[in-house]
Amino acid sequence: MRRAQTFTWGGLVVGLSAAILVAFIGIPVGALIARGFIEGDVLAALRSPVATTALWLSLATSAIAVAVAVVLGTPAAYLLARRSFPGRSVIDTLIDLPVVLPPVVGGLALLVALGRHGVIGGPLDAAGVDVAFTTGAVVLAQLFVAVPFYIRSARAGFESVDRRLEAVSATLGAGGWRTFRRVTVPLALPSLIGGAVMCWARALGEFGATIMFAGNVFGRTQTMPLAILEAIETDVDAALAIAIVLIVLAFAGLLVFKGLARLGGRVL
Amino acid sequence: MIRAGIRTTVGGFDLAVDLAVDREITVLYGHSGAGKTLTLEAIAGLLTPREGRITLHDRVVFDSSAGVDVPPQRRDVGYLVQSYALFPHLTVAQNIAYGLGHLSRDERRGRVERFARMFGVDDLLQRRPARISGGQAQRVALARALVREPRVLLLDEPFAAVDSSNRRTMRRELRQLAQRLDLSVVTVTHDLTEAYNVGDRLAVIDRGRVLQAGPRDEVFHRPATARAAELLGVQNILPGRVVGADGGRVHVATGLGMVEALAESCPPADHVQLAIRAEQIILERPDRPSAERENRFQVTIIDEAAFGFSHTLVVRVDDAASGAPTLEIDVPAHPYQVLNVPTRRDWRIHIPPEAVHVIAD
Known part of the structure; x- marks a missing residue:
């Protein structure tokens, strides 16, 4: 039974500060959406070549980035959750680094490593492979900033799986791979999907590393956030339309993530 | 296997x-x-x-x-x-x-x-x-x-x-x-x-x-x-010394006095521990004369706890050496009532020699 809420000055202060914060985030977002629909024609602007091209490029690159993040990040997350090895905390911190690093620094680092004269880029260039300023570079930039979101969530998911279940699975004849597939992954699945969704949302909004490492080339490296930057000077309606699409996708992504977190809590 | x-x-x-x-x-x-x-x-x-x-x-x-x-x-x-x-x-x-x-x-x-x-x-x-x-x-x-x-x-x-x-x-x-x-x-x-x-x-x-x-x-x-x-729930463990043997019995000197045990169960050692389960010690009325004196001790009840089906008595042996341990005795509910245990503090106990398990120390 809930106790009846009575008025207190403390309660008023807490409620007010919460209201200010909600307004601080809600008003700009609401204003942007309102302006897009009232003063401009969002739906028409979305059909402009700048918007459609950026939209498809963004969806394609972020999908590839998430796929790579899941394929490479899942084993890493499992190792971090289950094994202790020398340098574990260093590696753990390194993987988290892109979350706090300014993305433009990440882009610069990628450029230094993979640019034409970089440690990896040099030999690649000699072999005739260009990485920087290509669509591939967009994917790499997104992967760089977004993969920690997947690994963190996946790792927490693996850590939440009772190890006795894995031990029992082994005594029931299942090898490591079968146990991973039939017990560990299903039980960590809400965290894995949630992490992938967060990773995707972050990749979709990637700007700083992309512009540094991939540039802003229409049709090749110009994803939605970069298209906003260009369109804001020539076609405000298009900029607003793309921004609204990003807001909607980000919001949907968060809803899915939270829904999965609740689902995970209920199943286990 | x-x-x-x-x-x-x-x-x-x-x-x-x-x-x-x-x-x-x-x-x-x-x-x-x-x-x-x-x-x-x-x-x-x-x-x-x-x-x-x-x-x-x-x-x-x-x-x-x-x-x-x-x-x-x-x-x-x-x-x-x-x-x-x-x-x-x-x-x-x-x-x-x-x-x-x-x-x-x-x-x-x-x-x-x-x-x-x-x-x-x-x-x-x-x-x-x-x-x-x-x-x-x-x-x-x-x-x-x-x-x-x-x-x-x-x-x-x-x-x-x-x-x-x-x-x-x-x-x-x-x-x-x-x-x-x-x-x-x-x-x-x-x-x-x-x-x-x-x-x-x-x-x-x-x-x-x-x-x-x-x-x-x-x-x-x-x-x-x-x-x-101790782990197997034996409440009474007494250190003692084997001082003699005859007629299938060994005599063990303990802080409570001389305790008789079966020779067949006795390990070849002088210093021993006697393990006696609380439920195997018999409580007797002290005023009834007993023909046999071995393994019988005058005791005083100093504490008591009931566990539904049985009562656990903690007793001190009257003639025990100073520092000798107290003994625990389990008395089932029925003899407890028949003997009317609560009416007196001083009793006699009997430890059957076959109930004394001798452990080499």
């Missing part, structure tokens, strides 16, 4: 266990933290000992000197972990079928149905583990462990999550099951009553060492060391 002789260290805890189990139920009994679960894990292959050798039905599954370490999935051991660890995302049927991946779909279904019936969970097959009771979970976990028809079954505190009213049935069923499926069973418990009721053989484990192992009654009535006696 299980033969395990292993040495290892886990987080600063030393485990050095030697265990031999035949086709029967062996209870590994000890306090929590004694190394019971670690021993099971080593047999199941979930823990790799530093050194030693483990054979299951003459098959070497671990031998540090030969570099053999068969992984758990190929040891063919049924292992029931504490609180059962059913897979929460699978139904009861899927839990039981989990270890049958090598069979065809039809064989699998048949086997699951047969074992579900055997354990009385055939009406729960489509339920999730979150929606069944503790007793049902235990049955499902047992079915899951045994559906692969292992020859070795390891049980970690199998009755802990079961109502005490269901325990008795389950113990009987476990004994029948072990016979029917020709299983070597090792079950772990910290509960002495359970250890006594379930096991054919008893192994007492303490601080990572097996203190004593053997047929249940022998271990229960003839603890090998004072510590084993």
Whole structure:
């Protein structure tokens, strides 16, 4: 039974500060959406070549980035959750680094490593492979900033799986791979999907590393956030339309993530 | 048959266990933290000992000197972990079928149905583990462990999550099951009553060492060391010295006075510990003359506690040397009433010589 809420000055202060914060985030977002629909024609602007091209490029690159993040990040997350090895905390911190690093620094680092004269880029260039300023570079930039979101969530998911279940699975004849597939992954699945969704949302909004490492080339490296930057000077309606699409996708992504977190809590 | 002789260290805890189990139920009994679960894990292959050798039905599954370490999935051991660890995302049927991946779909279904019936969970097959009771979970976990028809079954505190009213049935069923499926069973418990009721053989484990192992009654009535006696619930342990022997008896000088014990049970030692179970000491009225004087002591009751079916009296022997221990005596409810114990503090006790177990010190 809930106790009846009575008025207190403390309660008023807490409620007010919460209201200010909600307004601080809600008003700009609401204003942007309102302006897009009232003063401009969002739906028409979305059909402009700048918007459609950026939209498809963004969806394609972020999908590839998430796929790579899941394929490479899942084993890493499992190792971090289950094994202790020398340098574990260093590696753990390194993987988290892109979350706090300014993305433009990440882009610069990628450029230094993979640019034409970089440690990896040099030999690649000699072999005739260009990485920087290509669509591939967009994917790499997104992967760089977004993969920690997947690994963190996946790792927490693996850590939440009772190890006795894995031990029992082994005594029931299942090898490591079968146990991973039939017990560990299903039980960590809400965290894995949630992490992938967060990773995707972050990749979709990637700007700083992309512009540094991939540039802003229409049709090749110009994803939605970069298209906003260009369109804001020539076609405000298009900029607003793309921004609204990003807001909607980000919001949907968060809803899915939270829904999965609740689902995970209920199943286990 | 299980033969395990292993040495290892886990987080600063030393485990050095030697265990031999035949086709029967062996209870590994000890306090929590004694190394019971670690021993099971080593047999199941979930823990790799530093050194030693483990054979299951003459098959070497671990031998540090030969570099053999068969992984758990190929040891063919049924292992029931504490609180059962059913897979929460699978139904009861899927839990039981989990270890049958090598069979065809039809064989699998048949086997699951047969074992579900055997354990009385055939009406729960489509339920999730979150929606069944503790007793049902235990049955499902047992079915899951045994559906692969292992020859070795390891049980970690199998009755802990079961109502005490269901325990008795389950113990009987476990004994029948072990016979029917020709299983070597090792079950772990910290509960002495359970250890006594379930096991054919008893192994007492303490601080990572097996203190004593053997047929249940022998271990229960003839603890090998004072510590084993203590763990096996012997309330009275008296240090003493063997001063003579005649006519099948040995005379042991203790702080209570001279105590007679059967010579056949006496180890060849001077310094000994006498282990006497509280329920084997007889309370007598002090005013009734007794023809025999041996092992009879005048005592005063200094404390008392009731446990429903029996009363535990703590008594001091009147002529005891200073510093001599008090004795505990269990008196069943009926003689307690007949003797009208509460009416007086001074009594006489009789310790039958056959109730005195002599341990070399």
